[in-house]
Amino acid sequence: MKRIYSVLVENRSGVLSRIAGLFSRRGFNIESLAVGVTETDDLSRMTIVTDDETDSPERTFEQIRKQLSKMIDTVRVKALSPIECISRELVLMKLRGDAERIAAVCEKTGARVIEETAETITIEIIAADVNVIIKAFEEFEIVETVRTGVISLQKGSSTLM
Numbered sequence: 001m002k003r004i005y006s007v008l009v010e011n012r013s014g015v016l017s018r019i020a021g022l023f024s025r026r027g028f029n030i031e032s033l034a035v036g037v038t039e040t041d042d043l044s045r046m047t048i049v050t051d052d053e054t055d056s057p058e059r060t061f062e063q064i065r066k067q068l069s070k071m072i073d074t075v076r077v078k079a080l081s082p083i084e085c086i087s088r089e090l091v092l093m094k095l096r097g098d099a100e101r102i103a104a105v106c107e108k109t110g111a112r113v114i115e116e117t118a119e120t121i122t123i124e125i126i127a128a129d130v131n132v133i134i135k136a137f138e139e140f141e142i143v144e145t146v147r148t149g150v151i152s153l154q155k156g157s158s159t160l161m
Helices: 015-026 057-070 099-109 130-136
Strands: 002-010 030-037 043-051 074-080 085-096 112-116 121-127 141-147 151-154
Touching: 002 015, 002 057, 002 085, 002 151, 015 030, 015 043, 015 057, 057 074, 074 151, 085 130, 099 112, 099 121, 099 130, 121 130
Parallel strands: none
Antiparallel strands: 002 043, 002 074, 030 043, 085 121, 085 141, 085 151, 112 121
C-alpha cells in the first residue's frame, strides 16, 4: 500500500541524509522522494512515498510518522492517503521512432512533445500515475527517462504550514 508523507523541514545541510537514514535503519524503502524550498527560504518540503508490504501497514505508517515528527529538523509531518491529496509526477522521456505515431500517442495520453531532433523526440508527461502513460510509449525505443518523484498537496484549504 502506497503511503505519502508530506514533511516540512529546516532548510539546512544534512537534513535529507538524516531522514533517509531513519528509513534505512527501520528497513523501510523509499519509493519516491522530492524535496524543494517552500515559500519561506528557511524551510523545505519533502514528499516521501513508501510502498508498505508489511503485515500491519497502518501501524508501520503511524510509526514512520511519529519517528519523522521526533527529528530535530522536522517542523511538521502530515501522513496522507492517496485519496486525500493531489499528487503529480513529471517525466521527461527521450524516444526514437516515427514522429507522427509518437505525436498521436501524446495526443491520446496528454503527454507533450517538447523537443524534436533528427535522431530523437523528447516528451513531457505530467500525471498522477505516470506509469500508465509510460507504458503507452513502450512500442517505441525508449532512449532515456528521468522522473522527478511524486509531489503532493492535501486537498481543500488545509496546509502544512
